[in-house]
Amino acid sequence: RFDKKGDVGLIDIAVIRLPRISNFTDFNVLECVPGVTLRYVKSAAELKHPDLIIIPGTKNTMEDLLWMRQNGLEASILKHAAEDKPVFGVCGGYQMLGMELSDPFGVEAGGTIQGMGLLPAKTVFEKEKTRTRITGRFQTGMSGLLGGLSGVEIEGYEIHMGPTQILDGR
DSSP states (O other), rough: OOOSSOOSSSSSEEEOTTEEOOOOOHHHHHHHSSTTTEEEOOOHHHHHOOOOEOEEEESSSHHOOOOOOHHTTHHHHHHHHHOOOEEEEEEEHHHHSSSSETTTTTTSSSSEEEESSSSSEEEEEOOOOOOEEEEEOOOTTGGGGGGGGTTOEEEEEEEEEEEEEEEOOO
């Protein structure tokens, strides 16, 4: 699955193959969509020019963010976002997209590091993991890439080591 090679489809989705990746089976459904290529990439050279980048969940958000920073993937992702192309973060990947990650209890790496700065958010890791089923609804009046989901109800699960707070009040 991670080493799948072949021609790129009409829509090219790159999932970052983090060293401590988790819940990557969440993306299996995308492999079943005609015209979609789902690739797992470990380097900026493998990333190339996808239509969408997904940063998945991880068992250590801070260490995997530092790994992306050191191998050039973070810079490539930021360039992709600056070209107004979508970057999705799931679980720890979502937390990486924020301004700051803080680990006051040392449950991951300890300390505080700067996030990728793509979302006005801050994550503070706690001692206990949250695991629960959730329901919600996309905000009405949405536009852009996710506009078709405006008002749609969703359900799923929430699992994380600490809350992510949106900093600008939204």
